[in-house]
Amino acid sequence: MTSYVIKDVAILDGKPTDIVIKDGVIAEIGNGLSADQTIDGSGCVALPGLVDLHTHLREPGREDAETVLSGSRAAAMGGFTAIHAMANTNPVADTAGVVEQVWRLGQAAGLVDVRPVGAVTMGLEGTALAELGAMADSAAAVRVFSDDGKCVHDAALMRRALEYVKAFDGVVAQHAQEPRLTEGAQMNEGVVSGKLGLAGWPAVAEEAIIARDVLLAHHVGSRLHICHLSTAGSVEIIRWAKSRGINVTAEVTPHHLYFTDEVVETYDPIFKVNPPLRTKADVEAVRAGLADGTINIVATDHAPHPSEDKDCEWTAAAFGMTGLESALSVVFETMVQTGLMNWAAVADRMSVAPAQIGRVSSQGQPIAVGSPANLVIFDPRVSQEVDARKTVSASRNTPYAGRTLPGKVVATFYRGTPTVLNGELNA
């Protein structure tokens, strides 16, 4: 196995040093080191390989939008070494058979750990529990369960799911959306929706479910994870729940850190996403919540769609945007350049904490001698205009197209092997 030395790279917020990677682990850290291949890391930052708790890979069912392979490549380009494949495929990942298929496809791709997420309910229909235990016991060893895309809105069913997954240390990741309050909803309910005449998705529809579920989690003593939290009120509820000792974790997406609902004024469905882009006050609140740890992690909610599902009128368009390739740059711009977080905090929110929530043992480890060599080398000095045509994902629905984002992933190491080198895919 080829050995690599990354010269003069800053580990998180530290001083420049050399890192040697050999036989899948970090072999040496220090000055004046050498190896078979040398990578210039001067000016760059080394972070533990990123872990995404919320990725839509679309396979099986919508291979025209993304496959496990194309999604793995996009993940590697974004600096990820582990991703969690959401269950809303066709067929739904609600049996051991489907999760094992996705897991095997991930192994075959071999670019990141692909951890399947199991559905909470059969067919995501919200009426009967899926075979949670069988999925946990399968080769895919599922630990995260979610009906993402749909809310487990039946309180009794949610309570049972929270209880049941305790048997195998699982976690239910809730897509918090009260369905009756969001019928036909197209965008955040606020001043902009009133003006644009688009049906509103009120903040309370998210907050009401989060409030209910933290109380349920408290009552049954389970851990709960909240997907793509997007409102100031949700941050408040999580903060309150944590102060009460409730075992809840929460994620925010890069796009909810970056955009406000004002971009919808173009009626360009590239900005149509669920939960919707919110107001400036919400963006400020989720940034503050991520900085102080109320929100534990950043998760991409990478949701690829073929162009015909976006190149249309707003209401006909699909919800969702891609995010794997741009996530680190967006977090850098919104959280680091603003002074809200340092690199150690970025490593925590994008690698350590998500690995911990997903129970991914070999990921999110500190950059230290002996750790598995899952690493990303990020150059914060450059910036680049996002060109949707050049994305590695099979879909082009990036909301950052035409915008300039700071920083660039120079190299990604997955179990000691570079999946990205010199900013290019190495696979």
Place this chain on the structure above:
Amino acid sequence: MTHDFEPQGHVVLDSSDISRALTRLAHEIVERTQGATNLTLMGIPTRGAFLATRLSEKISEIQGSPVSVGAIDITMYRDDLRSRPARALLPTTIPPEGIEGRLVILVDDVLFSGRTIRAALDAISEHGRPELVQLAVLVDRGHRELPIRADYVGKNLPTSRTEKIQVNLIEHDGIDEVRIERESS
């Protein structure tokens, strides 16, 4: 080469010249139409409409009876609509007698290419079939592009194509005068 653009130009007809020209035009019209009772003056906005009103007053004075007067906007009948952004429309006023079977005299300030008059003839025909249509202009500057001539001319002003004739009227511009302005060569 010197820049010989003259923004001010020079006055070729002053207020009393214009007044005399209109008086002469009024007399010619009365003489040539032999006191016809079905006379209707149709001015082409903007300035032709003011001239038509003035002429009608002078003719009524001479004849001792009122003369029917109106205005006909030609904007939508222009053959160069596509050369500029859409133009604002100007008022069309058809006198209560209408123009069917009338002796219509079109009135404009300057006769140049003849295209405005061509458009006016089209516009007029939308409102009825006059017995006869004639044309009266304050200034004929030549350079016709269509087989059109004026029946009554206040003043012939030979010009070059690069020159610009500017008619100012008190009702619209605060002063009565006709200027020649030369565009830069």
Place this chain on the structure above:
Amino acid sequence: MKHLLSAADLGYDDAILILDTAKQLAAATEQGVGKLPPLRGRTVVNLFYEDSTRTRISFEAAAKRLSADVINFSAKGSSVSKGESLKDTALTLEAMGADAVVIRHNSSGAPHRLANAGWISGGVVNAGDGTHEHPTQALLDAFTLRNHLRNGDGDLKGVNVTIVGDVLHSRVARSNVLLLNTLGAKVRLVAPPTLLPYGIEDWDCEVSYDLDASLEGSDAVMMLRVQRERMNAAYFPNAHEYSSRYGLNVTRMNRLAESAIVMHPGPMNRGMEISADVADSDRSVIVEQVANGVSVRMAVLYLILGGSESK
């Protein structure tokens, strides 16, 4: 003017120009001119995804009276009902040489997409999109108000307009609030709280829940259509309660100032938001609104298509 997508796109001068142009065009109609020539050789497509015979006919009459060629394309019984996307329909119209597309669509913002997605190069006129806007309706309302209250000239400074009904789902209300403000009028919206959009307090108008308290001082009352089906979604208990609280009946009409007018964009629900007696009264200018619609749409089409291609 390249497109007319929203009443918000119209500045004061643009709005006055449209109204003044409509005035000249209305005069031509009154003078008996059947057909005007400025759009000869231009093709206007009426692309209607919703059934709206009234609006389509109005645009069709307007385009034809300006000598444009008109192609009517309605979603029913066309390639659209076979699942063709708006984009593919637009590309087809572009290939056929449409100079302007008048679009009615049930999706808010569809005209914006048509104008800005790079599918077509011609002008786009919004003939009503979802619950967003209906700018030519607002223009014809302003034209009607100006004729009755300002002698057909200038703007609407100082005119008090009360708009009553389902503001939440009304594209007419949105366009009217924007345009009437631009023209200097004061707008008051009256509706039950359930039928007002979230964030209404940021709109440039007054808001009231009480129709009776809003009649005095109104120079015009505009009644919006309220769909009976809304009661199924609990926006109000039933038709009777709605019409007794928010319907315009003779008793309420008699409390209006003598010069005040009653308007309705149609189609009316007689007995729901407006009683038959009011709709047919001398105060009602509802039929006139329809006639003015043709003049205003002629003005819009002329200003978009009657000159050189605007950028």
